[in-house]
Amino acid sequence: MTLKGKIRLKKWTLSAVGVVIAAGLLLFWSRMDADNASGAGEKQTFTDGSWKSLQQGRGDYSEYLAKNKNAVFADREIIVEASEYAKAEGEGIEKIDHFEGKSGVSLKTGEQGRVDWTINVAEAGFYNISVQYYPIEGKSSSIERSLLIDGELPFEEAEYLQFDRVWDNELDQIKRDNRGNDLRPQQFERPEWREDLLEDSNGYYADPFRFYLTSGTHTLSFVSQREPMVIRQLKLFQVKRPATYEDTFKRFHIDGLKETAGQMITVQGEDARAKSSPTLYPQTERASATVTPYSPKLIRVNTIGGYNWRIPGQWIEWEVDVPETGLYKIGMKVKQQFVRGLYSTRRLLINGEVPFQEAEQVPFRYESGYRIDVMGGDEPYLFELKKGKNIIRLEDTLGEFAPLIREVKDSLFNLNAMYRKIIMITGASPDKFRDYRVDQQVPNLLETFKSEQERLTAVSKELRRLSGGSSDSEALLKTMSLQLGELIDNPDTIPRRLVAFKTNTGGLGTWLQKAIEMPLQIDEIYVASPDKKFPASGDGFFAGLKHEFATFNYSFVIDYNQIGNASEKNNQRSITVWIGSGRDQANTLKAMIDETFTPETGINVNLKLVQMNTLLPATLAGRGPDVAMQIGIDIPVNYAMRKAAADLTQFPDYQDVAQWFRPSALVPFSYQKGVYALPETQTFNMLFYRKDILKELGLEVPQTWDDVYKLLAVLNKNHMQLGMPISAPATSVPVPGQNIPPNPIFATLLMQNGGQFYRNDGKESDLDSRIGVETFKTWTDFYSDYKLEREFDFANRFRTGEMPIGIVDYTTYNQLSVFAPEIRGMWGFVPIPGTKQQDGTIRRDTPSTGSGTLMLNGAKDKDAAWQFMKWWTGKEAQTNYGREMEALMGASARYPTANIKALDSLPWPLADYESLKEEFEWVRGIPEVPGGYFTGRHLQNAFLKVVVSANTEAREAILDYVQYIHEEIHAKRKEFGLPE
Numbered sequence: 001m002t003l004k005g006k007i008r009l010k011k012w013t014l015s016a017v018g019v020v021i022a023a024g025l026l027l028f029w030s031r032m033d034a035d036n037a038s039g040a041g042e043k044q045t046f047t048d049g050s051w052k053s054l055q056q057g058r059g060d061y062s063e064y065l066a067k068n069k070n071a072v073f074a075d076r077e078i079i080v081e082a083s084e085y086a087k088a089e090g091e092g093i094e095k096i097d098h099f100e101g102k103s104g105v106s107l108k109t110g111e112q113g114r115v116d117w118t119i120n121v122a123e124a125g126f127y128n129i130s131v132q133y134y135p136i137e138g139k140s141s142s143i144e145r146s147l148l149i150d151g152e153l154p155f156e157e158a159e160y161l162q163f164d165r166v167w168d169n170e171l172d173q174i175k176r177d178n179r180g181n182d183l184r185p186q187q188f189e190r191p192e193w194r195e196d197l198l199e200d201s202n203g204y205y206a207d208p209f210r211f212y213l214t215s216g217t218h219t220l221s222f223v224s225q226r227e228p229m230v231i232r233q234l235k236l237f238q239v240k241r242p243a244t245y246e247d248t249f250k251r252f253h254i255d256g257l258k259e260t261a262g263q264m265i266t267v268q269g270e271d272a273r274a275k276s277s278p279t280l281y282p283q284t285e286r287a288s289a290t291v292t293p294y295s296p297k298l299i300r301v302n303t304i305g306g307y308n309w310r311i312p313g314q315w316i317e318w319e320v321d322v323p324e325t326g327l328y329k330i331g332m333k334v335k336q337q338f339v340r341g342l343y344s345t346r347r348l349l350i351n352g353e354v355p356f357q358e359a360e361q362v363p364f365r366y367e368s369g370y371r372i373d374v375m376g377g378d379e380p381y382l383f384e385l386k387k388g389k390n391i392i393r394l395e396d397t398l399g400e401f402a403p404l405i406r407e408v409k410d411s412l413f414n415l416n417a418m419y420r421k422i423i424m425i426t427g428a429s430p431d432k433f434r435d436y437r438v439d440q441q442v443p444n445l446l447e448t449f450k451s452e453q454e455r456l457t458a459v460s461k462e463l464r465r466l467s468g469g470s471s472d473s474e475a476l477l478k479t480m481s482l483q484l485g486e487l488i489d490n491p492d493t494i495p496r497r498l499v500a501f502k503t504n505t506g507g508l509g510t511w512l513q514k515a516i517e518m519p520l521q522i523d524e525i526y527v528a529s530p531d532k533k534f535p536a537s538g539d540g541f542f543a544g545l546k547h548e549f550a551t552f553n554y555s556f557v558i559d560y561n562q563i564g565n566a567s568e569k570n571n572q573r574s575i576t577v578w579i580g581s582g583r584d585q586a587n588t589l590k591a592m593i594d595e596t597f598t599p600e601t602g603i604n605v606n607l608k609l610v611q612m613n614t615l616l617p618a619t620l621a622g623r624g625p626d627v628a629m630q631i632g633i634d635i636p637v638n639y640a641m642r643k644a645a646a647d648l649t650q651f652p653d654y655q656d657v658a659q660w661f662r663p664s665a666l667v668p669f670s671y672q673k674g675v676y677a678l679p680e681t682q683t684f685n686m687l688f689y690r691k692d693i694l695k696e697l698g699l700e701v702p703q704t705w706d707d708v709y710k711l712l713a714v715l716n717k718n719h720m721q722l723g724m725p726i727s728a729p730a731t732s733v734p735v736p737g738q739n740i741p742p743n744p745i746f747a748t749l750l751m752q753n754g755g756q757f758y759r760n761d762g763k764e765s766d767l768d769s770r771i772g773v774e775t776f777k778t779w780t781d782f783y784s785d786y787k788l789e790r791e792f793d794f795a796n797r798f799r800t801g802e803m804p805i806g807i808v809d810y811t812t813y814n815q816l817s818v819f820a821p822e823i824r825g826m827w828g829f830v831p832i833p834g835t836k837q838q839d840g841t842i843r844r845d846t847p848s849t850g851s852g853t854l855m856l857n858g859a860k861d862k863d864a865a866w867q868f869m870k871w872w873t874g875k876e877a878q879t880n881y882g883r884e885m886e887a888l889m890g891a892s893a894r895y896p897t898a899n900i901k902a903l904d905s906l907p908w909p910l911a912d913y914e915s916l917k918e919e920f921e922w923v924r925g926i927p928e929v930p931g932g933y934f935t936g937r938h939l940q941n942a943f944l945k946v947v948v949s950a951n952t953e954a955r956e957a958i959l960d961y962v963q964y965i966h967e968e969i970h971a972k973r974k975e976f977g978l979p980e
Contacts, residue, residue, distance in 0.1 A: 061205060062406070064155040068212040073238040074125030080117050082107035082231035086219070087116040092228055099230055100134055102193055106232045109224055111138065112910045116221045117234065126210040127236040129220075132195045135165045138227040140189065140278065140883045141907030145229075147198065148221035154211060159825055162201035162313070163229060164276040166190050174270075174282075174301050181299035183591055187278035193232070197239065202821060203312020203398045203516060204406045206360075208239055226909045241357065245381055248356040252327060257384055260326035263529040267318050268292065269304040269333075269522035273391070274317045278883070279308045279890060283521070289547035290333075290370045290537070291523045296550035297558070303523050307338060310517040311890075315395035320527050325387045329380040331372050331534040333523040336364045341463070341471025344518035345399030348375065351391050355383055361399035364520050372526075372537035382530065392525065396518055400466055404459045405515050408477070409822050411452045411459075412508050415480075418448055419502060420693070420720075420801040422494065427719040428802060430495035439491035446488055453484040476511050480504045506796055512822060574604040575864050578625040580612035588884045597871045603864045619644055619856060626859035627868060629680065630851045633668040634739040636677035637928035639854065641976050646855040647674035651866050660873065664848055665898045667925025677852035678873045679898035683809050684848040684923050685744050686829045686916070688794075688816070690804035693720075702805075702833045704842060705749075711805070712786050723794045723806025724782060726943065740936040742926060743779070743943070744847050745807060750775045751845035751924055752835035762929035763980065764969065767939070768962040776939075777954035780946045790947070795819055798827070807832055810916060811896055818892040829912065831919040844922040850898055878902035930972035934965045 083095050083105035090113015099106040109115060135143060143163040146153065153159055169185040176182055197208035213236075220234065243251070270282035282301045285291045291302045304316060322328065336344050343366060348359040358381065364373060375381050398405060421442045430436065439445050460477040464470055483504055487494050494501075526534050579586050586609045593605045612631060618624040619639075628635075639645035648654050657678065658666060665679035689701055697718065702708045712722055724745045742757065750757070755771035758764065766772055782788050794812065797803035799820045813829055834844035853872060859865045871877055879902045882895035886907065897903050908916065938961040945957045973980050 059156050061155045061157045061200070061209065065210070071126055071212050074123040074127060076123045078119055078121070078236040080119055080220070080234040082233055084117070085115050086118040089114050090224065096230065100193065102232055104232070106230050108136070108228065108230045109222065110228045111226055112224050114221055114223045116219050119218055119220060121213045121215050121218055124213065124215045126212055128208050128239045129198045129211060130195050130235045131163070131198065132193065132232040133163055134193050134230040135163065135191045136228050136230055139905055139907040140165070141227060143227040143229045144225035144909070146223040146225055148223060149211065150219050151221070156825060157200050158209070160201050161198050163196055166192055166194070167275050167278045167280070168273065169282070177594065182284070182301040183594070184301065184587060185282055186591065186595065187281050190274065201313060204402055204409065206397060206399065206402045226907065242354045242360070243356055245356040245358045249382065252382070252384065258326050259382065260324060260328055260529040261531050263323065263328065264532045265320060265322060265527040267320055267525040267527070269524060270301050271318065272304055272316045273319045276313070276315045280304065280314060280316055285523070286551070288370055289543050296547055297554045303521050305519065306521040307519045309396060310519040312396050312398050312516060315393050317391050317393045318525055320385070320390045320392055322385045322387060322390060322527065325385070327382040327530070328385050328527050329374065329530055330383055330392070331374045331526040331528065333370055333537060334364055334373050335370045335521040336366055337368050338519040339517070340366045341467050341473035342401060342515065343467065344520045345397050345401070346520065347395040347397045349393040349395065350383055350385070361397065363399070370523060370537060372534050374534065380530070385527070398516060398518070401515065404462055405512065407455055407459050408508065408512055408515070411455050412505065412512060412822055414448055414452055415505050415508070416800050418442065418445060419505060422498065423720070423802060424718040426495045426498065430498055432496050435492060436495050438494050446491060449484045449488050453481050453488065456481040473515070476507050480508055502800065505800065509799060509820065509822065513819065573602060573861060573864050574606060575626040575859070575861060575868060576606045576608065577627045577629060577868065578608050578610045578615065579629045580610060581630050583609060584889070585885065588881065592877060592880060597868065601867050603867060605868065619858070622858065624856050624858060626856060626861070626865045628854045628856065629872070631854055633850055633852060634928055634933065636669045636852060636854050637671045640671045640674065640676040641930055644857050645676040646857045646859060646862060647676060648678065648855065649675050657870055660875070660900065661898050662900060662920065662923060664923045664925040665850065668928050669852055671928065677854045678869050680851045680853055680873060681896045682848050682850040682898035683811055683896045684846050684919065685748065685807050685832055686810040686919055687832045688798065688806050688808060688812060688827060688829045690798065690801060690827050692826045693801050693804035701830055704836050705833050706836070708833050716786065721789060721803045723792060723797065723803045723808060724788055725792070725794065725808065726790050726940070739933040740940060741849060742847070742936045742939055746775065746779045746939065747847040747926060748832065748845065749778055751847065752843045757926055757935060758929055762927060763973065765935065765962050765965040767965070768959055773955050773958055776942070776958040780943060780954050783947045784950070799823060813912070814892045814894045818890060830915050831922070844919060845924055846919065846922060847926050848923045850896070873899060875899055875901040875905070879905040882906050929969060930976055930978065931969035934968040938964050
């Protein structure tokens with residue numbers, strides 16, 4: 001063919017290709033127009049919440065209301081006496097006469113069980129339900145119950161109904177240490193009869209729940225989830241909404257109420273009479289000179305609330321004594337520099353009632369520093385107060401933001417569901433050169449994206465309107481909305497943008513978590529006559545300058561490492577204790593020492609907050625402490641080898657103390673027939689799983705490793721993963737020179753097959769045994785053959801559903817409880833998979849890790865140090881500390897104590913704690929031996945050589961690296977003069 005013919009043919013080919021491309025584009029845009037048209041057909045106004053038409057029924061409260069949208073409230077009231085139940089099952093159920101001053105018969109219910117009441121409903125319609133109850137002694141957490149109607153949950157939120165306990169300062173006066181600093185008041189429970197409405201514990205719905213009942217006979221059931229309570233009666237009725245302020249003010253004049261004159265009453269915020277949570281303890285404000293009381297040098301308890309007062313439903317009450325009945329205005333000195341864009345909202349109640357509608361949502365907007373907020377602003381609201389004592393309550397509420405946050409929560413759920421469906425086709429790392437056509441393969445994908453784009457855009461606009469301008473709160477919503485728009489316009493780019501999509505949905509989850517937090521700090525509350533002026537608010541420039549100068553100067557003379565009381569020279573018995581955690585933990589511990597340990601024993605404790613990596617050089621220099629707390633499990637035996645740790649078996653009551661812990665907790669601290677530390681915490685792995693996703697995939701929770709292999713086949717088919725991390729547990733705090741512990745998954749497989757880490761009394765590694773080699777191959781096969789990921793953020797992947805099951809440290813439970821509220825009730829945790837034995841039983845051995853308390857051999861008063869160690873690791877101190885930590889930081893800080901009885905006393909939901917106890921029976925400790933620090937290190941090296949290099953057999957790798965372990969153990973035993 002001539003050159004001209006070739007050129008003509010090439011032009012013809014290109015033209016043909018162009019026609020094909022044009023036709024394809026025409027088809028593509030036609031399809032896109034059809035998709036967009038179908039999405040537009042679903043578009044509704046923001047207020048009607050119609051986006052849910054695209055999601056599968058979740059059985060939530062919004063869906064429940066939609067099903068009964070034509071129903072109205074019944075004009076009837078039904079009283080149910082708790083003692084007149086139809087059926088009861090479970091422990092701790094008991095009828096009590098005249099309980100705590102309440103006439104009649106009440107019903108005591110335990111932390112497990114169920115009570116049924118039969119009611120006759122004469123008129124169909126909606127009913128609010130209130131419960132009159134008394135919070136009896138339990139484990140210091142909120143009481144939880146589930147409500148069933150005719151044996152079924154009416155909606156998913158009814159599974160977690162919360163009833164508050166009542167907390168107060170233990171002492172009326174603030175105590176001080178011997179350096180003149182105020183001590184944080186301890187919180188104690190002050191129970192009282194209460195009547196609470198059943199409402200959303202997450203705060204997503206501002207109004208109490210409405211329950212629809214048809215006429216006829218129904219069964220109401222309370223199922224105990226956590227904590228005991230006494231119930232007097234249930235009431236079904238309609239809650240009357242308060243009148244507007246305008247109507248209320250007219251009523252004041254009709255009733256003849258007069259404005260008072262000349263009155264100004266100041267109540268200190270820290271003098272609250274009651275609160276709903278022990279986290280709402282009085283606090284110390286040292287950043288401002290405007291608070292009362294104030295000191296630039298000493299610690300003064302002078303405010304309340306702050307970041308601790310951020311969770312919807314939390315409330316604080318103050319008592320105000322007024323000299324005469326009449327009308328007063330209310331102002332508060334507050335600080336709200338926590339939430340920018342959104343504003344903190346509170347519901348104001350006077351003597352148990354919301355005085356008027358405007359008090360349902362009192363806004364506290366963002367502003368730096370303290371200021372006076374007047375209820376009603378420039379034209380203050382007037383409140384009716386009776387002569388004598390009145391109760392003012394502020395309750396955290398989401399207010400106008402509640403429906404917006406709820407919409408974002410639903411949007412996140414839908415987007416995560418779509419993400420899971422996409423990765424079932426593309427995998428988590430799609431091939432960028434492949435056309436997956438996910439918009440065709442995933443039903444309703446573009447429609448859902450369109451619906452969620454409109455939803456997020458509407459929420460963003462409403463946020464701007466409420467906050468009065470643009471803010472960072474709406475930035476992420478706009479970003480997510482923009483990305484969804486681009487994905488709708490260009491669906492073929494979805495696989496390429498999957499990582500960015502996942503990042504933005506993760507950010508949406510973080511936004512949701514932060515958006516429900518509405519902190520507020522209060523210094524003073526003012527109740528004044530209308531003719532009185534409130535005090536000036538805020539720091540002046542020179543007052544602020546003086547404050548900064550004074551605090552700077554005092555920083556040179558105050559020892560901030562010293563916590564609480566300093567040991568006095570005339571005190572004959574004192575010990576020095578080092579703690580390596582945060583200041584909040586140290587302050588809590590010191591308060592417990594000063595209140596219980598020192599008065600009971602006469603032993604003073606110098607508690608110092610230090611970095612624990614200084615323990616070794618300080619000990620070598622002879623300047624170490626008598627006792628070191630919260631240390632890693634590898635330290636005691638390594639110190640014992642060098643004669644630096646005291647043998648605790650020398651004390652006559654050691655065997656009694658050892659019974660407080662499971663034998664597995666003492667294994668890492670044992671060496672040469674001695675024990676060199678007492679356990680503080682002990683953690684181990686549990687199996688976490690997403691109930692909704694396993695159900696969707698038709699999978700059961702695996703009981704054995706054979707079940708795991710079957711499950712992996714289904715997960716891999718759907719491009720999902722099982723989480724088994726190879727790194728150290730998240731509870732370990734890395735410090736220079738710290739050991740790498742043996743991988744817990746390998747240790748689990750080894751122990752369940754009857755293997756061990758060391759033989760001949762710790763003289764050799766046993767990883768080169770037949771069981772050791774086979775276990776190593778099994779372990780590496782998970783990552784070589786099934787391509788499990790080695791490093792990942794389990795909480796995030798579990799949240800999105802990309803990793804719906806995983807074997808991780810049980811303290812992950814605390815993180816998920818707080819970190820992922822949108823999947824509450826959709827996940828659980830159970831004992832890890834086990835190895836089936838010949839007799840049919842399942843062996844679920846798993847290793848543990850944790851921390852301990854060490855006595856240095858150089859301690860001058862070993863008996864005093866031993867007394868402290870016994871007190872600290874005992875049931876009472878561990879229980880109190882665990883509850884204080886949870887009170888201080890919330891459920892995410894639940895303390896994993898090693899004390900058996902103390903762990904029983906911590907506020908776990910009963911069903912979850914039963915699973916935890918079941919696995920605890922299988923926990924085993926890994927012994928520490930001279931040179932044993934090479935075990936975890938070279939086990940990981942061998943693993944990486946097999947899995948990453950992929951050119952070495954498992955048997956060769958483990959046998960090669962075990963030689964290094966043998967040599968190091970031999971060298972260390974020789975160094976310390978031990979038999980080889």
